[in-house]
Amino acid sequence: MKIRHSWHASWPRVRHCPYCGNMARPTSASASGRSLPVALLQTIYLLLGMLAVSALAGVLMAAFFLPMVSAGSAVAKDGVALFDSYPSELEVEPLNEASRIEASDGSLLAIFYSENRIMVPLEEISPHIQHAVIAVEDRRFYEHGGVDPKGMVRAFASNAAGGATQGGSTLTQQYVKNALLMDAVQRGDQEDQIEATEQSYGRKLREAKLALSLEKKWSKDEILNAYLNVAQFGPSQYGVETGSRHYFNKSAVDLNPGEAALLAGITNGPNQYDPVSHPEAGQKRRNEVLQDMRHEDYITDEEYEKYTAIPVEDMLDIQNVQAGCASAGTSGFFCDYVTRSLLNDPAFAPTYDERRELLYGGGLTIRTTLDPETQAAAVDILERKVPADSSSGFGHSIVTVEPGTGNILTMAQNRSFNPYAEVGPGETAINYNVPKSLGGGNGFPVGSTFKPFVLQDWLEHDRSIYDRVSTERRPISRSPAACLPRGAWRSAEAWNPDNAVSVRISPMETALNATKFSINTGYTDMARQLDLCDIANTARDIGVVPAGYDPYDPDTWEMPIEDMYGTELAPAVLVLGEVRISALNMASAYATWAAGGTYCTPQAISEVLDRNGEAMEISGADCHQAVEKEVADAMAWTLEQDLEDPQATGKGKIIEGHPAGGKTGTSGSQYHTWYVGFTRQMSTAVWFGHPNANIRPGGFSVDGQMLRSGHVWGNTVSLPTWQEYMTRVHEGLPSKPFPAAPEKPAAPSSDVAQKGVVPDVSGMVLSQAESAVESAGFKAEVRNESSSSVGKWYVIGTDPAPGTRLPEGRTVVIRQSTGGN
Missing domain, CATH: 3.30.10.20 (Trypsin Inhibitor V; Chain A)
Incomplete structure (x- = not known):
């Protein structure tokens, strides 16, 4: 017996089951709690009523009750009245069905369920399991009209004589019972759950009447299909497809007679006949079902001998399924981001509870934007450079967004996703790439990767990249900020920015050189000629806000910028990037310049289909022209120079055959380092730092390079990771040119x-x-x-x-x- 722990990703998605679960809740309660003599008398009345109102009575039923019918028409009328008091229509909500989250290629990432059920139409269920269920549960299924007279007489005679309670229920009645119970469970109605499972004649007769009504509306195939989707085929395995995948690692359409018999036998006692926990009982029950199948001529003598000879352990290929993103492997953090995005999306459903119910029971197919190939490349690189169990404790992450669509192609980090209380080495539930409200932390200081937002504001105020700015180091105690009191940022303690450049700089340098060489004093001078409030709003206009703010909260985008930043609306924070931003927001913002000024909100979900295969409403990506194309093109060309010039901070680490641009970033004291860069096809943010403390990296090696404390910058770890990753994922992609250099004024x-x-x-x-x-x-x-x-x-x-x-x-x-x- 083989045991595995996830669904096979190559299994096909099931097609829509047009009538699975769409049935009725009774509108009146059953007669329960009566004493046995009264119940027996009322049962006789009810049976008489059934005879009077239906064409179901067979020869045995007629023979059994004919004397009483002849002797007392008044009693029959009473029976009709009592029988009529029971509901004849069912109104149950659709059954809970597992939802699946898929990557962009359709491969399975994770499933979510409150009841592990996968609906399938009858044509996707093996005839062997259909025959097995009929043979063992209701051999006259195709002959009766919902209630089997022979079975009812046998059960009634046994029960009236004081013997053990017998069922005598047809598959139709069993479906009705299961549907009522599942509906009560889904609604959390304790009273209806008790009513649906009580051992009483009233319950049996209620189910019988509902079964009679159902047989008039549905075909036998529809009823059989519904039963196979609602019945329990093992502990926590609801529906034949789920049971088949769990026990045999195959779809229900592929079951052979032996496997079908094993599954059909389990329904009578899902725990008692579970072949994993009770192999002897499971094997005995399987053989009994095979014998019934042979008796009904569903299998030959040779097939009976063949399958009864197989030890039950040899038949099993157990797949233990975990609901949730912990089973998504290296895509667990992306999966978690998907679910949180969906649960926070008001377009998906009005309330959080409704969204959660849909996710865990709506049978949804959630198609995402994740590219398995780029994701695999990122995971491979990160794990090699900074293994999850590294004694350094440092984190490393990659996130990629597609310019012009907002599609998230990659979301990876050097940790395993573990949302549980017990967390081992190299495991976490915190997503290093995303805002706090969507599973991340408070973000990490982005360093000089924030400078391009200053440059964009510079260009939008009719300045040029060729304009010269002062690189003089001097204390700053005031900087224009119209949204602050008295129109400026002021500080009693002057801020005195310094530079950490590897080239000689002149007293006056162009804004272009200030960007290429990341000259702090040059950018301080630029900010002094602009307005800090404008700079912060410029960044917010393309999605850049502190990571503690919820992107689904409208107030995040509408509140006054001074309220958002508070005391952090200061030159040191904005110019040198001490503000904490999520890597996802950085990648999305830089994608704006790659897309000619079109900004798209990051999007992980491309489509959500309901259980019927119909598309559901979601917020989707909001794409709009946020930056003038001329400005965006100037930004792209300027940041391209950071990579093209070997003396610039990008050190000439180009993507061979693919024009690219970007910016390094190093936070104060070198605690966190970044590279954010883009081609026309992908915008990627890479972060490296300690996720839990302010610690300078040093004393350990990354990819064979020993890091020295105080000598780790954005181009030490993050840039090489970015270059290797972007080179790999662009293999085979067409080269898309960048814009030409901006004209000089x-x-x-x-x-x-x-x-x-x-x-x-x-x-x-x-x-x-x-x-x-x-x-x-x-x-x-x-x-x-x-x-x-x-x-x-x-x-x-x-x-x-x-x-x-x-x-x-x-x-x-x-x-x-x-x-x-």
């Missing part, structure tokens, strides 16, 4: 740069001043002067003064400030 207009007239360039940066002077027809010469009123490296004025007329070709001195003293 046009020369000043004629009213600013009039030929032969010295222009007014005071307050400009040097590059702008030089362009204006040259446009007026002069040669430019730079002279540095101290100034307490003009910021360092900004232009004080010219010599000669603005407005002076000179012959073209003469030299104009540009007076550039070196600051006070």
Whole structure:
């Protein structure tokens, strides 16, 4: 006997079962709790009533009751009245059915159920199990009209004589009983559960009347199919498909006569005849069913001998199924994100409880965006670089979003998903890639990967990547912020940013170079010329908010930005990225620039189908033009230079054959390092750090490289991981070009740069001043002067003064400030 622990991913999805579970709840209670003599008398009345109102009576029933019918028509009328008091229609909710979550290729990730049931139509159920059930439970199934007179007489005579209570129930009656019980369980109605299982004549007669009614509405095949889907085929195995997969690792359509007999025998006692716990009892019961099948000519003598000779243990290939994402293996964290997204989606169902009921009992097919191939590549790389059981305790994660759709292709981390109380080494329930409300933590500081949001705001304020900014290090105690009191961020303790660059930088550098070399002081100067509130709103417009906020809460996107950030609305937080953002939101935001300015909310679910195969409403990805295409293209090209230039922070780690761009990030004290980058097809965020504490990485190796504390940056671990992963997942994909370099700003207009007239360039940066002077027809010469009123490296004025007329070709001195003293 083989034992495994998950459904086989290659099993086909079952087709819609058009009549499984759509039946009726009785509208009146049964007559229960009566004394035995009264019950016996009323049973006689009821049987007489049945004779009077139905065409069911057979020869034996007529012979048994004819004297009483002839002797007392009044009694018969009473029986008719009492029989009529029982309901004749069933109104039960559809049976609980397991839901399945699939990857984008249709492979199974996980199942969810409160009752492990998989519905299948009759054509997907082996004729052998159909025959086996009929042979052992109701051999006259195709002859009676819902109630078997012979069976009822036998049971009535035995019970009236004081013998053991006998059933005598047909498959139709058994289906009615099971449907009523399952409906009461699903509704949590304790009273109806007791009523559906009580040992009373009233219950039997109620089921009989409902069975008679059902036989008039459904065909025999429909009734048989419904029974096979509702009956219990083992402990916690509801329906023949579930039982077949559990015991034999195959679908019900593939059952042979021996397997069919074993399953059919279990229904009479799911625990008593369970062949795993009680193999001898299970084998004996199987052989009894095979004997009944031979008696009914469903199998030959040779088949009987063949299958009774097989030890029951040799027939089994046990599949123990775990409901939930713990069974999703390396995709467990993605699976958990899917379920949380669905349970938080108001478009799916109005309330949380309704969404949960659908997930655990609605028989849903939840099709997701996960690409098994890219997921496998990510898991392989992460586990090799930083194994889950590494003594360092450090975490490493990869998440990929498709630009233009928001589809999440990959969500992986170097841990195993374990949502239970007992957690072993290398296990966690915390998803390192997502916001807190969807299974993550509070996020990790993103470092300089936040700088591109400053750059986008810079470009949206009609600045250029070619504009020069000051790289001077100086204390900052004030920065514009219109949403804050008095229109600015202020601090009694000045903030004094420093740089950690590997190249020599000039006092004034272009915004392009400030990005490529991640110059903190340059970006501080950019922020000083912008507005901190605008920068934070620019980031939020493309999905970037602190990880503690719920993306499904409208207030997250509507609340004042100063309320969201509080005291963290400060240059140190925004410029240097000390704000905690989820990796998923970072990948989605960067995807905006890869998609020409189209931002899409991240999306894990492509489609949800109900048990009937009909698409259900979900929120889906919201895709819209969030950034002007010209700005988005400039962003893409600028970030491409970070990889193309070997001296930049991207160190020339390109994706061969695929244009790409991105940005490194290192948080304060180097606790967390990042690389977020994209091609036209994929946007990927990679994080490396300790998930539980602020610890500098060092003293252990990653992929053979020994890390030294204080010398780990975004391009030390995260960038190589990003490059290897993106190279692997782009194999075989077409190369999609990036936009061309943005044009350099046009020369000043004629009213600013009039030929032969010295222009007014005071307050400009040097590059702008030089362009204006040259446009007026002069040669430019730079002279540095101290100034307490003009910021360092900004232009004080010219010599000669603005407005002076000179012959073209003469030299104009540009007076550039070196600051006070």
